[in-house]
Amino acid sequence: METTFDYIIAGAGCAGLSLAYALSNSILKDKKLLIVDLSHQKTNDRTWCYWTKAASNFPEIVYKSWSNLAFIDDQGKVQSAIAPYRYEMIRGIDFYQFVYQQLEQQDNVHLLEGRINNIDASAEKAWIDVNGQRFFADRIFDSCFNFSQLQSSANNNYHFQLQHFLGWTITTDESVFAEDTATLMDFRTPQKGNARFFYVLPISERKALVEYTIFSSNLLNKSDYQEALKTYIHEQIGQVDYQIEEEEYGIIPMTDVPFPVVSQKRIIPLGIRANAAKPSTGYAFLNIQQQVKEIVEQLIKGSEQITTKSSRSRYQFYDSLLLHILEEEGHVSASIFGQLFHRNKMKTILRFLSEQTHLWEEALIFSQLPKLPFLKALYQIKLNNRNVTNSTKVLSSQNQQA
Ligand SMILES: Cc1cc2nc3c(=O)[nH]c(=O)nc-3n(C[C@H](O)[C@H](O)[C@H](O)COP(=O)(O)OP(=O)(O)OC[C@H]3O[C@@H](n4cnc5c(N)ncnc54)[C@H](O)[C@@H]3O)c2cc1C
DSSP states (O other), X not given: OOOEEEEEEEOOSHHHHHHHHHHHTSTTTTSOEEEEESOSOOOXXXXXXXXXXXXXXXXXXXXXXXXXXEEEETTEEEEEEOTTOEEEEEEHHHHHHHHHHHHHTOTTEEEEESOEEEEEEOSSOEEEEETTEEEEEEEEEEOOOOHHHHHXXXXXXXXXXXXXXXXXXXXXXXXXXXXXXXXXXEOOSOOTTSEEEEEEEEEETTEEEEEEEEEESSOOOHHHHHHHHHHHIIIIIOSOOEXXXXXXXXXXXXXXXXOOOBOOSSEEEOGGGGXXXXXXXXXXXXXXXXXXHHHHHHHHHTOSSOBOOOOOHHHHHHHHHHHHHHHHOGGGHHHHHHHHXXXXXXXXXXHHHTTOOOHHHHHHHHHTSOHHHHHHHHHHHHHTTXXXXXXXXXXXXXXXXX
């Protein structure tokens, strides 16, 4: 196999494959490209959902789209049409197959399976070590992120929570789901000191992805997620017979640890590794698409230094406040989400979470929330001199995956 390429993409997950797809649809499509991952044999390991009012980046593979969103807790249900937004779902397997099918038609694109042991660069070249072999390129796009390294770099200066979930795609014997409404959060479950809720995405009246999600620093045993799912389905969805078609398990970092957002000239971080996951929600899919767009535009322009935009600092501050509350006072999380959804319009919340609100709207949103936890969080962050914003750090070569 050749060892010198124009570009190497390290990690063929959402970000790596989104970049490969965008490159293959651009004037850079003939660049010699190597894509490395532990495995290119992808399974349906995740579903991506997001809200948008723009045209979809992948219209061919949108599996389901909802025009209404709901929020439920002990105070009741809020349900609302979200036009001009749509809430869309793309299944992992459809995404992987779609992108690989396009890439297979290009002789200049090479796939390699193996563990990446090191990525580094000199002034002239970047290189990557895979299975004891070295490959060179002008630029390497690195989307491999290391959970434990990230967690250890959080130390006392930053917040680090986990969004962890187990979901079942179930089919029921009777029609029980409202097909046009996705439930973002249903808090009708014991909170046990954390934020715990169910996420329900109906595919049809008899089929839905039901996910038990927790924001906390510790994972549960698999059986705990499964028991909670069984109870929720029985108590809230209905006493129906159901079959489990698929299971989805995931952990997403919720953190304000500074990821590198400014790259070295030749090694460009990408995806979750480059701050794509919003700290307070874990949503990353659209941020990844935005990163990829910015990267391809800069490559086409011939920019030496590739940068991707980070959140504006006031949103980083809001995210840190929420993370602090989740970390220190998880027991009040449900009431914060409750007041957020009961007292604000769904579309305003979506705009806020998309970081598109005006300052006065944010002031209004915060005025509706319980004051004490936020004041305490503010005081404790200041007192302990904890960081509340991501810095723009240059990725060092020591920061690579082990
Ligand atoms: C189950 C699940 C569901 C999610 N749902 C949503 C959602 O609904 N909406 C949303 O916006 N976000 C969601 N996310 C968050 C985020 O969108 C995804 O995690 C997304 O896949 C991140 O893309 P990425 O490319 O940064 O990382 P990944 O997709 O995880 O890709 C990283 C790739 O790097 C490879 N890799 C890592 N280390 C090495 C190594 N040393 N050598 C070789 N290869 C390596 C991995 O095999 C992997 O393929 C979800 C996450 C999970 C886990």
